[in-house]
Amino acid sequence: MLKKIPTSEATLGMFLQSLEGSWLSHPFWKTKFVLADSADLAALKASGVPAVWIDVSKGCDVAPPPPPPAPAPVEAPKVEVVAAPAREPAPAQPEARVCFEDELSRASQVLNRSRQAITALFNEARLGKAIDAEVCLPIVGEIASSLARNPSAFLSLARLKTRDDYTYMHSVAVCGLMVALARHMGLPDEQAREAGLAGLLHDVGKMQMPLEVLNKPGALTDAEFSVMRSHPERGWELLKDGAKVPPAALDVCLHHHEKIDGSGYPHKLAGEQISLMARMGAVCDVYDAITSTRPYKNAWDPAGSLQRMAQWKGQFDPVIFQAFVKSVGIYPTGTLVRLQSGRLAVVVDQNPAALVAPRVKVFFSTKSGMPIPVHLLDLAESGTNERIVGREPPENWNFGRLDELWNPNARR
Numbered sequence: 001m002l003k004k005i006p007t008s009e010a011t012l013g014m015f016l017q018s019l020e021g022s023w024l025s026h027p028f029w030k031t032k033f034v035l036a037d038s039a040d041l042a043a044l045k046a047s048g049v050p051a052v053w054i055d056v057s058k059g060c061d062v063a064p065p066p067p068p069p070a071p072a073p074v075e076a077p078k079v080e081v082v083a084a085p086a087r088e089p090a091p092a093q094p095e096a097r098v099c100f101e102d103e104l105s106r107a108s109q110v111l112n113r114s115r116q117a118i119t120a121l122f123n124e125a126r127l128g129k130a131i132d133a134e135v136c137l138p139i140v141g142e143i144a145s146s147l148a149r150n151p152s153a154f155l156s157l158a159r160l161k162t163r164d165d166y167t168y169m170h171s172v173a174v175c176g177l178m179v180a181l182a183r184h185m186g187l188p189d190e191q192a193r194e195a196g197l198a199g200l201l202h203d204v205g206k207m208q209m210p211l212e213v214l215n216k217p218g219a220l221t222d223a224e225f226s227v228m229r230s231h232p233e234r235g236w237e238l239l240k241d242g243a244k245v246p247p248a249a250l251d252v253c254l255h256h257h258e259k260i261d262g263s264g265y266p267h268k269l270a271g272e273q274i275s276l277m278a279r280m281g282a283v284c285d286v287y288d289a290i291t292s293t294r295p296y297k298n299a300w301d302p303a304g305s306l307q308r309m310a311q312w313k314g315q316f317d318p319v320i321f322q323a324f325v326k327s328v329g330i331y332p333t334g335t336l337v338r339l340q341s342g343r344l345a346v347v348v349d350q351n352p353a354a355l356v357a358p359r360v361k362v363f364f365s366t367k368s369g370m371p372i373p374v375h376l377l378d379l380a381e382s383g384t385n386e387r388i389v390g391r392e393p394p395e396n397w398n399f400g401r402l403d404e405l406w407n408p409n410a411r412r
Contacts, residue, residue: 110154111154154176198246255281283320290308334402334403362377
């Protein structure tokens with residue numbers, strides 16, 4: 001049974017069903033959980049959320065009112081009792097970082113749930129229905145939790161799209177990239193959450209594009225490109241009438257194709273005229289687009305994409321772009337690299353403290369021109385003599401199915 005109570009009456013053991021007010025203002029990435037941590041309880045009461053809904057069938061109810069006072073007892077001899085020192089509430093525990101391999105399966109499940117949710121949401125938008133941003137909360141929350149455990153796992157899987165599901169999965173991937181970038185830039189949780197939501201909704205205007213243009217396998221005509229360039233404004237129109245869509249999401253939707261030099265669209269904004277979130281969105285949107293297989297082009301490799309983006313002067317905020325590179329890794333997962341020994345390897349996971357020394361799987365000798373037994377090598381480990389001397393364009397080697405070296409599911 002659901003019951004609405006003032007936040008001040010919340011206690012440990014209650015099952016939180018939902019919170020009153022905007023979810024962007026409350027202190028949790030998730031809802032619908034048992035309030036079991038004293039730090040969570042303290043954060044809830046300090047959040048300014050006026051009231052919460054609890055499910056008393058799944059957790060504790062509000063304590064009954066105290067009974068009337070009993071008659072005063074006969075005074076007994078006083079015994080001095082020394083109280084034990086009060087215990088400090090335990091701090092909220094962040095998600096523990098795990099290795100890439102341990103997170104890969106969980107990230108795959110999060111990705112599949114996100115795909116289903118965003119497909120349903122965007123299909124409603126295609127019918128012209130207004131967006132309720134609050135239904136996106138579970139998606140953003142699950143993606144953020146996976147990124148906290150290991151950013152490379154989710155971001156790498158999200159890059160592997162088919163031509164058919166690109167439109168939907170691009171939004172899920174940009175959500176993850178925005179959260180990862182926001183955290184790397186040191187933005188507070190509330191802004192990281194807004195960034196993820198903005199990434200999830202930034203391309204909703206494409207649901208108003210003609211399917212024959214949206215999914216065209218070849219180059220667009222000038223007229224078709226003009227139609228596609230209207231998607232930021234069409235998306236903004238959908239979102240402005242939606243429920244609980246924050247200003248940041250509206251702004252990123254409208255301005256993620258603006259460029260620092262003022263040559264973007266729809267309003268040719270330049271420099272600081274473009275908001276921080278929209279500048280972040282511009283980088284995340286382009287990176288995922290060029291590293292994904294799309295109806296009209298094959299994916300570029302991740303490290304090569306970063307190199308090309310770095311050369312596009314005037315398109316991105318240089319400070320945000322440098323932060324983005326550090327958030328995904330100088331050599332993102334899936335990058336083909338040449339080692340000092342002449343062997344080739346595929347990057348498997350990042351070492352946050354040593355971005356030029358990731359974990360790699362070595363598999364080929366350029367000296368013999370032959371495959372060698374695949375083995376994992378941590379380039380940041382003490383005593384390791386190997387180092388990366390550069391990235392290798394995969395197309396130069398004609399290797400098939402490189403993704404199998406870091407993603408076991410690619411074999412299926």
